[in-house]
Structures are given as structure tokens and as C-alpha cells.
């Protein structure tokens with residue numbers, strides 16, 4: 001009986017850890033580490049990953065060189081200031 005309850009608690013914790021892992025992956029952070037962290041301490045890990053900035057040059061976001069807002073990695077025009085990206089802008093962001 002108690003083993004079944006432990007398995008249910010572990011499955012729920014693993015699922016909650018998956019939420020932090022997915023958010024971490026989108027921010028270019030290590031999803032495996034964040035899965036373990038989210039599984040063990042979801043109540044701490046979730047707010048922490050939500051407030052952390054994405055890692056520059058990785059993940060699905062890049063920082064606009066004009067207004068410094070985070071926008072989609074594939075975006076060619078900034079949605080905040082309408083800055084238009086040229087082919088060299090991505091290289092500059094990755095190398096800086």
C-alpha cells in the first residue's frame with residue numbers, strides 16, 4: 001500500500017520536474033539538471049527558472065541590440081522597437 005502511494009507521489013513529482021525542464025530548455029539551460037531540481041524541489045525550482053534570463057546565444061531567444069528586449073531566435077524584426085536584423089546581427093550576438 002505505502003509503495004503504491006510513494007510511486008504516485010514520485011510520478012507527480014517527476015511530472016512537475018518536467019515543467020521546469022521544458023522552461024529551462026527554452027531558456028537555453030540544462031534541462032536534465034533542471035528536471036532533477038524541479039522533481040526534488042518544485043516549489044523553489046519553478047519560480048527560480050521563471051525569473052532567470054535566457055542564456056544569450058542559446059535556446060529560443062535572442063536579445064535585441066537596440067532595445068535589449070528578448071525576442072524569438074528566428075525573428076528578423078524586433079516586436080518591441082521594429083529593429084530589423086541583418087545577416088551579421090546573429091553572428092555578433094553569438095560572439096559577444
Ligand SMILES: [Zn+2]
Pocket residue numbers: 064065066067068069078079080081082083
Ligand atoms: Zn528591439
